Amino acid sequence: MYVAVKGGERAIENAHAWLAEERRGDPGIAALTLEQIREQLSLAVNRVMAEGSLYDPDLAALAIKQARGDLIEAIFLIRAYRTTLPRFGGSVPVDTARMNCMRRISATFKDLPGGQVLGPTFDYTHRLLDFKLAADGQAPKAPTREAAPSHVPHVTEFLNREGLIEEAPADDTPPPDLTRAPLELPASRALRLQALARADEGFTLGMAYSTQRGYARNHAFVGELRIGTVPVEMDIPELGFSIEIGEIEVTECETVNQFKGSKTEPPQFTRGYGLVFGQTERKAISMALVDRALRWEELGEDNQGAPAQDAEFVLYHGDNIQATGFLEHIKLPHYVDFQSELELVRKLRREAGADTAGDVAE
Amino acid sequence: MTDHAYNFAYLDEQTKRMIRRAILKGLAIPGYQVPFASREMPMPYGWGTGGVQVSAAILTPEDRFKVIDQGADDTTNAVSIRSFFERTAGVATTTRTKEATVIQTRHRIPEDPLSEGQILVYQVPIPEPLRFLEPRETETRKMHALQEYGLMHVKLYEDIARHGHIATAYAYPVKVEGRYVMDPSPIPKFDNPKMSGCPAIQLFGAGREQRIYALPPYTRVVSLDFEDHPFEASKADHACGLCDATDSYLDEVIVDDTGTRVFVCSDTDYCEGRQAQGFRGKDTA
Amino acid sequence: MTALIGGFTTPATHSAHAFRGVMTAMARPGTIETLHGAMPPAPLSPAAGAVLLTLCDADTPLYLAGDTDTTDVRAWVAFHTGAPLTGPETCAFALGRWDALLPLSRFSIGTAEYPDRSATLIVETDRLEAAGATLTGPGICTTAALSLPGTGDFRDNHARFPLGLDFLFTCGGRVAALPRSTSISAPKDC
Numbered sequence: 001m002y003v004a005v006k007g008g009e010r011a012i013e014n015a016h017a018w019l020a021e022e023r024r025g026d027p028g029i030a031a032l033t034l035e036q037i038r039e040q041l042s043l044a045v046n047r048v049m050a051e052g053s054l055y056d057p058d059l060a061a062l063a064i065k066q067a068r069g070d071l072i073e074a075i076f077l078i079r080a081y082r083t084t085l086p087r088f089g090g091s092v093p094v095d096t097a098r099m100n101c102m103r104r105i106s107a108t109f110k111d112l113p114g115g116q117v118l119g120p121t122f123d124y125t126h127r128l129l130d131f132k133l134a135a136d137g138q139a140p141k142a143p144t145r146e147a148a149p150s151h152v153p154h155v156t157e158f159l160n161r162e163g164l165i166e167e168a169p170a171d172d173t174p175p176p177d178l179t180r181a182p183l184e185l186p187a188s189r190a191l192r193l194q195a196l197a198r199a200d201e202g203f204t205l206g207m208a209y210s211t212q213r214g215y216a217r218n219h220a221f222v223g224e225l226r227i228g229t230v231p232v233e234m235d236i237p238e239l240g241f242s243i244e245i246g247e248i249e250v251t252e253c254e255t256v257n258q259f260k261g262s263k264t265e266p267p268q269f270t271r272g273y274g275l276v277f278g279q280t281e282r283k284a285i286s287m288a289l290v291d292r293a294l295r296w297e298e299l300g301e302d303n304q305g306a307p308a309q310d311a312e313f314v315l316y317h318g319d320n321i322q323a324t325g326f327l328e329h330i331k332l333p334h335y336v337d338f339q340s341e342l343e344l345v346r347k348l349r350r351e352a353g354a355d356t357a358g359d360v361a362e
Numbered sequence: 363m364t365d366h367a368y369n370f371a372y373l374d375e376q377t378k379r380m381i382r383r384a385i386l387k388g389l390a391i392p393g394y395q396v397p398f399a400s401r402e403m404p405m406p407y408g409w410g411t412g413g414v415q416v417s418a419a420i421l422t423p424e425d426r427f428k429v430i431d432q433g434a435d436d437t438t439n440a441v442s443i444r445s446f447f448e449r450t451a452g453v454a455t456t457t458r459t460k461e462a463t464v465i466q467t468r469h470r471i472p473e474d475p476l477s478e479g480q481i482l483v484y485q486v487p488i489p490e491p492l493r494f495l496e497p498r499e500t501e502t503r504k505m506h507a508l509q510e511y512g513l514m515h516v517k518l519y520e521d522i523a524r525h526g527h528i529a530t531a532y533a534y535p536v537k538v539e540g541r542y543v544m545d546p547s548p549i550p551k552f553d554n555p556k557m558s559g560c561p562a563i564q565l566f567g568a569g570r571e572q573r574i575y576a577l578p579p580y581t582r583v584v585s586l587d588f589e590d591h592p593f594e595a596s597k598a599d600h601a602c603g604l605c606d607a608t609d610s611y612l613d614e615v616i617v618d619d620t621g622t623r624v625f626v627c628s629d630t631d632y633c634e635g636r637q638a639q640g641f642r643g644k645d646t647a
Numbered sequence: 648m649t650a651l652i653g654g655f656t657t658p659a660t661h662s663a664h665a666f667r668g669v670m671t672a673m674a675r676p677g678t679i680e681t682l683h684g685a686m687p688p689a690p691l692s693p694a695a696g697a698v699l700l701t702l703c704d705a706d707t708p709l710y711l712a713g714d715t716d717t718t719d720v721r722a723w724v725a726f727h728t729g730a731p732l733t734g735p736e737t738c739a740f741a742l743g744r745w746d747a748l749l750p751l752s753r754f755s756i757g758t759a760e761y762p763d764r765s766a767t768l769i770v771e772t773d774r775l776e777a778a779g780a781t782l783t784g785p786g787i788c789t790t791a792a793l794s795l796p797g798t799g800d801f802r803d804n805h806a807r808f809p810l811g812l813d814f815l816f817t818c819g820g821r822v823a824a825l826p827r828s829t830s831i832s833a834p835k836d837c
Contacts, residue, residue: 002604002617002626002645002646006436008436008437008438009436009445011438012438012441012442076402076406079402080402080403080404082402083377083403084372084374086374181399182397182400182572183572185499185500186500312500316499321402321406321407322407322570324407325407325408325411325570326407326487326570327408328408329406329408329409329487332409332431332468333432333439334432334548335432335614335628336432336433336469336470336532336549336550336611336628337531337532337533337548337550339550339611339612339613339614339628340531340532340551340552340596341531341532343531343597343598344527344529344531344596347527347596348527351526369659370660370663371659371663375658375662376704378662378663378666379662379701379702379704380706382666382669382701382702383702383707384763385670386669386673386702386767386813387763387765387813388763389670389673389674389786389826390811390813390827391762391763391808391809391826391828392785392828394809396763397763419666420666420667420670421663422660422663422664423663504760506760507758507759539784539785539828541808541809542809561788563670563671563674576674577785578674578675578785578786578826578828579675579785579788580786580788581786582785
């Protein structure tokens with residue numbers, strides 16, 4: 001006798017209850033507050049804001065808590081929430097030359113106006129587990145000095161004066177928005193940059209790394225990496241001018257890439273660009289390298305068939321919410337499809353004379 | 363009870379208009395994949411976000427909604443999607459195919475014939491039937507434009523040369539009104555003939571891939587085949603162990619450690635309906 | 648002030664019902680549906696108003712042809728839909744009486760790769776009934792009939808399938824549709 005399984009609804013309710021219990025962990029230990037996450041796991045918060053395409057540290061902290069620290073799950077929560085928000089308009093482009101920098105380094109010049117500012121970086125920490133941190137949570141005091149001059153010119157401006165780097169003229173064409181229109185190829189650079197800015201950090205890193213190892217190598221120098229806050233302004237048509245609506249932290253990376261010239265372009269330096277919400281420099285540098293690799297066509301370079309040169313490949317596979325959803329959906333029931341495959345394989349084996357075991361007992 | 367924190371059927375009105383326009387173009391060009399700006403939904407891509415967006419755009423408060431996955435109303439993802447619309451649209455739901463006005467499905471077409479007032483919404487993972495032959499969207503779009511479907515026929519014919527049969531058991535490609543080759547979603551090929559001449563409206567939503575396509579009622583849908591190897595809608599050669607139906611698609615269930623199998627209807631509503639009428643299969647007590 | 652009234656009082660449910668009507672019409676060419684809830688300024692019919700409210704917004708350039716292009720209509724469209732007004736060549740939707748919409752060659756019929764990027768024409772008519780030209784094709788079991796303002800233009804349109812225009816016919820509160828997929832033969836009594 002066979003009785004069909006039932007109870008999907010109860011199974012789901014129970015799974016949710018169990019999840020909530022596991023999320024909380026040992027109730028004898030104090031629960032994490034959103035403030036703690038926002039302040040002390042700020043790089044996780046930044047990544048969730050960047051790939052979630054929503055600048056809100058408190059919501060990102062909530063998402064991280066809800067997702068039990070699974071950042072892709074947290075990004076997913078933010079994306080789904082973002083979809084429901086009304087859109088009031090677009091901001092004026094942020095002016096990163098006016099950035100209030102907490103970090104600014106150039107790999108191409110020893111010194112330059114605005115100076116080299118290391119800022120709060122892991123770069124020269126020795127990666128030794130700090131057992132003092134396990135014991136106490138005391139905040140050491142960092143030394144301070146007067147703030148540097150607020151205008152920090154871009155390195156590429158200096159190269160531009162000599163005509164050594166490609167021009168990047170201002171363009172007021174409204175950029176396309178892949179959250180409001182389906183992705184269409186070929187994609188403009190603005191659209192590619194938007195996709196890269198919210199692409200998975202690991203995917204972007206892997207793609208960028210592949211260019212360094214020779215899959216469309218583009219000889220990148222970090223012309224400049226800067227992290228800091230910039231004001232966000234919006235044009236208010238009723239007022240006839242723009243007003244500042246807030247301030248966001250961003251990371252910007254401009255690479256300067258060697259370029260021997262092509263059929264259409266003279267020898268000069270070329271640019272790769274990365275701009276990402278928050279302090280997210282691994283992502284911003286990766287983005288700049290991949291951006292540069294994707295520009296082969298407009299610069300008249302050869303297509304080496306490298307993955308990072310393939311806009312369709314990069315743009316269709318860099319989004320971790322799309323990727324994880326589709327990847328994980330294969331754990332959903334597929335027994336109808338599987339049954340049809342079973343029948344087919346049995347039939348083919350029967351005809352090939354392979355099925356000597358005969359039918360299994362029924 | 364509707365969840366008032368969100369708009370009726372979750373999506374905002376602007377998003378619904380965008381989806382509705384895509385549905386109308388899809389109906390006007392049967393089998394053609396209309397790009398649409400799919401939104402991020404509160405369930406993962408690949409779990410029915412396309413179907414959910416289409417359902418959200420077509421539901422009215424008076425609808426009676428049915429959701430099936432693998433033919434069953436009680437599968438976890440079907441339960442999850444059904445409760446999403448109970449919560450956000452406040453629509454009545456049902457498990458009865460005949461009573462439903464809108465049916466969202468993953469991988470099956472119900473056994474009971476659909477009727478004129480009904481709408482069947484398919485969840486589609488990969489809407490492009492040529493995708494496994496050509497991974498590039500830029501190329502497949504050209505192939506549809508030029509009706510260049512030779513590659514598909516070559517693939518099917520290679521199967522025949524190698525196996526003596528077309529080795530595609532589900533997501534079996536169809537041609538719509540002699541023009542577009544279309545992916546029927548991963549339904550078993552047993553269900554393919556139900557698509558043709560169907561009195562209901564059939565809508566297909568692929569969220570992650572951002573495509574919507576449609577079949578108006580009574581559209582001619584032909585499964586690709588060859589004169590010497592005609593299409594055959596196959597199923598397990600058994601009767602349902604619960605309701606004794608011989609005309610329904612069957613799931614194979616392993617019931618003990620020795621591997622004993624029983625075959626039961628994949629369409630749970632159809633099976634229950636037959637059992638209520640007194641039909642009994644050999645595996646009932 | 649007329650611009651502010653005559654929209655859907657409950658937009659989510661009104662537009663859900665109106666869309667089901669329009670979708671049924673498009674899916675079943677020749678079927679006549681009734682649309683409720685819109686009271687646009689003259690000369691627009693309530694059905695045409697409902698179609699605009701249901702399908703048009705800032706993303707859909709709209710062409711107001713002939714006598715539909717009035718100050719009142721412009722203000723109503725701007726307030727309730729936000730659709731930018733444009734000419735026939737660049738519109739996603741066009742609205743007007745049949746004569747004002749001709750010649751059809753001005754409208755976009757889509758491209759071979761994107762046949763969906765074509766205009767939808769909302770044709771205001773004085774007469775809308777299930778009689779006249781014989782329709783066959785997707786959405787139609789055997790044949791259907793619909794009072795069309797002509798036959799030649801619709802046949803030419805169908806001949807370009809999958810490119811082409813799609814039509815909604817509005818009359819009072821009623822709507823019917825003719826997608827490009829429908830094949831037309833002349834009324835038998837003509």
